[in-house]
Amino acid sequence: MNKEIYTKPFFKGNPITVLVLGICSSLAVTVQLKGALVMALSVTIVTAFSSLILSMLRNTIPSRVRIIVQLVVVAMFVILIDQVLKAFAYDTSKMLSVYIGLIITNCIIMGRIEAFALGNKPWPSFVDGACNGLGYGMILVVVAFFRELLGSGTLFGFQVIPASWYMENGGWYMNNGLMILPPMALILLGCVVWIQRSIQKDLQEK
Amino acid sequence: MNTNSNTYTVIYTTVLVVIVAAILAFAASALKSRQQANMDLAKMKTIMQAACIGQTPDGNADKAADFMKLYNDHITNTFVIDAEGKVVEGVDAFKDVDLKAQYSNLKKGLPVQLPVYECTMDDGRKVNILAMYGAGLWGAIWGYVGVEDDNETLCGAIFDHASETPGLGAKIAEAPFYTQFRGKKLSDAGQFSSVKVIKGGANGSANGVDAISGATMTSKAVSASLEQWLGAYKAFLTNRTSAAAQPCCSEEAECGQNSECDE
Numbered sequence: 001m002n003k004e005i006y007t008k009p010f011f012k013g014n015p016i017t018v019l020v021l022g023i024c025s026s027l028a029v030t031v032q033l034k035g036a037l038v039m040a041l042s043v044t045i046v047t048a049f050s051s052l053i054l055s056m057l058r059n060t061i062p063s064r065v066r067i068i069v070q071l072v073v074v075a076m077f078v079i080l081i082d083q084v085l086k087a088f089a090y091d092t093s094k095m096l097s098v099y100i101g102l103i104i105t106n107c108i109i110m111g112r113i114e115a116f117a118l119g120n121k122p123w124p125s126f127v128d129g130a131c132n133g134l135g136y137g138m139i140l141v142v143v144a145f146f147r148e149l150l151g152s153g154t155l156f157g158f159q160v161i162p163a164s165w166y167m168e169n170g171g172w173y174m175n176n177g178l179m180i181l182p183p184m185a186l187i188l189l190g191c192v193v194w195i196q197r198s199i200q201k202d203l204q205e206k
Numbered sequence: 207m208n209t210n211s212n213t214y215t216v217i218y219t220t221v222l223v224v225i226v227a228a229i230l231a232f233a234a235s236a237l238k239s240r241q242q243a244n245m246d247l248a249k250m251k252t253i254m255q256a257a258c259i260g261q262t263p264d265g266n267a268d269k270a271a272d273f274m275k276l277y278n279d280h281i282t283n284t285f286v287i288d289a290e291g292k293v294v295e296g297v298d299a300f301k302d303v304d305l306k307a308q309y310s311n312l313k314k315g316l317p318v319q320l321p322v323y324e325c326t327m328d329d330g331r332k333v334n335i336l337a338m339y340g341a342g343l344w345g346a347i348w349g350y351v352g353v354e355d356d357n358e359t360l361c362g363a364i365f366d367h368a369s370e371t372p373g374l375g376a377k378i379a380e381a382p383f384y385t386q387f388r389g390k391k392l393s394d395a396g397q398f399s400s401v402k403v404i405k406g407g408a409n410g411s412a413n414g415v416d417a418i419s420g421a422t423m424t425s426k427a428v429s430a431s432l433e434q435w436l437g438a439y440k441a442f443l444t445n446r447t448s449a450a451a452q453p454c455c456s457e458e459a460e461c462g463q464n465s466e467c468d469e
Contacts, residue, residue, distance in 0.1 A: 031372055062215040069222060076226045080233055087237040090244035097369065151373070180373035 005128050009135035011200075016139040017193045018203065021107040026140050027185040029099050033156050036144035038085070038092050040137025042100060044130055046077045047109050051117040051129030058118050070113050071104070078103045108136055143188050151179030249300070250277035256335045256350035257325045258362035258388065265381030282332075283324040291441035294319055305339035305348055312438055320438055325352065333361045336439050340431025343423040345369035347378065347431060351387065351401075357443040360401065363387035365428060375424030386415040392436065398444060400436040403429035 015021045022043075029039040050073050054061075061069050082100045085093035093100065103109070112132050117125040148154055153161035153175050165173035178184045197203050208214060251273040254260045259280055260271035284299035297303065299321035311318045323335040332355045339348040345368035352361035362385075365378040377383050390401045391412045401413050403425045408414035417425035436443075 060209060060218070062209050062218055064210065065215055065219055068219070072222060072226055076230060079230055083233050083237050083241070086244065087240040090241075090248065094248075177373050181371075 002124075005124055006131055009128070009131040010138060011135075011196070014135045014139065014196070015108045015111070015132050016136055016189070017196045019108075019111070021111055022136050023186075023189070025099055025102060025106055026136070026143060026189060027182045029096060030140055030144040030147050030185050031151065031180055032095070032148050032154075033141065033144045034092065035095050036140040037137070038089070039096060039099065039103075040133070040140050042078075042081045042085075043103055043106060043108065043136055044133025045081065046074060046103055046106075047112055047129035047133040048126050049129070050074045050077055050109060051113055052122050052126040054113050055117040055120060055122040055125035061118075066118075067110075070110060074109055074113075075104050108132055139189070139192060142192060143185055146188055147179045147185060150176045151184075246300075247274055250274055252364050252366060253277065253323055253335055253350055254280065254325075255364040256362050257327065257333045257352040259325070259327075261381075265385035280325045280327070281323050282326045285322055285324075286319045287322055287439075287442050288320070289318055289438050289441060291443075291445040299323060303337075305337055306346065309339040312434060318438055320435075320442070322439075322442070323350075331355060336435070338365075338431050338435040340427055340434065342367050342370050342378075342427045343375055343421075344371070347424070347427055349378075349384075349428075351432070351436075353392065353443065357447045358392050360387050360390045360392065363401075367424075370424050371421065374418065374421040377418045377421065378424060378428055383415075383418060390415065392443070398440055400429075400433035402433075 009015060013019065016023065016026055025039065025043075029035045050070070053073050054070060057069070078101065081103070082093070085096075085100060109129075112129055116128045120128070145155070148156075149160065153159060153166075153173075161173065163169055165171040167174050176184075209218075251260070251267065254273055254276050255267060257280070258265075260268050260273055260276050262268050286294045286297040286299050286303060288294055297319055300323075303319050303321045305321075308318050308320065321337050325333045325335055327333060333352045334355075334357075335350050335352045337348070337350055339346065341347070347365060347367045347370065349363060349365035351363040353359070354361050364384050367376060367379060370376045370378065386408075387401060392401065393399055394413050399413055401415060402408075402411075403417045404411065404414040405417040405422055405425065408416050417429075
């Protein structure tokens with residue numbers, strides 16, 4: 001199997017920073033690290049397993065209803081994840097609210113199925129799906145780290161900025177409220193893309 | 207085989223959808239009891255916090271608290287009342303009352319069912335916990351308020367929301383906002399009145415709390431919903447006040463000290 005399948009989604013062909021897919025959810029669920037992590041895992045499971053199943057079915061799918069068949073399989077995994085979270089991690093599922101259901105509309109999933117799973121064998125498709133999910137999750141976690149740290153002064157819900165620094169306790173520090181709002185996520189994401197493009201020169205437009 | 211023929215396509219999609227439906231139906235029924243238990247626990251947690259039970263001193267929920275045990279230990283009675291304050295028989299306050307449906311009845315002026323949770327505090331005080339539900343800026347907001355046995359003083363309040371703006375309207379679900387309601391009075395110059403959320407600061411008003419800056423619409427929504435629901439509970443609260451005042455009047459010795467009895 002081509003080694004690029006493993007490495008490409010993490011940097012050279014990252015779904016968020018290079019392909020610019022899945023931007024919507026990366027703005028919505030990156031207020032806290034915990035939410036970002038659960039979202040990343042959910043998307044990874046959905047892309048990996050729907051790629052696997054659809055790659056196994058690829059020679060039987062009628063081409064006229066191809067997209068609908070893909071949607072049915074993806075939707076099934078998303079609903080399963082939603083149900084499991086509601087049963088076993090209620091607080092997290094409440095925090096992510098509609099965004100778990102919206103994984104169905106995440107372009108990365110349909111993109112990888114169309115571009116890869118329908119033309120490749122099951123195992124490489126599974127790995128490609130999983131790596132793309134993880135590449136997406138990696139960016140989510142990076143953005144969420146800065147947003148939670150600067151916006152709420154916490155990481156995974158634990159206070160990391162000393163309480164004595166805060167203005168209300170006589171200090172000099174204040175949380176940046178803008179970090180909590182989606183526009184700041186877009187700016188942070190822009191910074192990540194900027195860093196990547198300055199390293200990877202071939203992405204720069206002439 | 208021709209995978210593009212109509213027959214094949216129809217059979218293929220039918221079989222696929224039936225399989226997927228079966229898997230999902232199985233998962234939903236297998237997980238239902240756990241999901242319901244989680245939802246019940248979350249509801250118990252909010253109800254308890256309206257009476258300030260299971261909270262750390264700063265007003266946040268105590269992470270170590272077992273809310274199911276606290277609920278079962280403290281809630282000694284639950285009942286459902288209508289807008290005249292009369293008990294509606296045969297309706298379970300915890301299981302049967304859908305606040306969203308009651309909210310739309312309340313808006314249309316239809317008969318309502320209002321849940322009341324009677325909570326016995328550790329020191330023997332009785333607190334009635336009342337529900338609230340309304341429309342915020344982006345979605346539903348709901349909450350509970352605990353009213354002390356004098357039917358006037360708030361013991362605590364708690365709010366939650368479906369989709370208010372994080373960092374702004376979402377702050378109604380945070381301790382600095384809802385702890386303000388502790389000790390507020392449901393009266394204004396001797397008249398029954400809801401607690402108001404006041405933009406620009408309540409300045410220590412007995413029935414007002416500070417609004418959240420940057421979240422005027424959500425603050426207004428909390429104020430309006432409280433007014434609407436406490437207005438519906440008004441008959442229940444005032445009936446209780448007059449019922450409580452009754453026995454004292456039968457004893458002449460105490461009557462003289464009670465100015466209300468002279469009227």
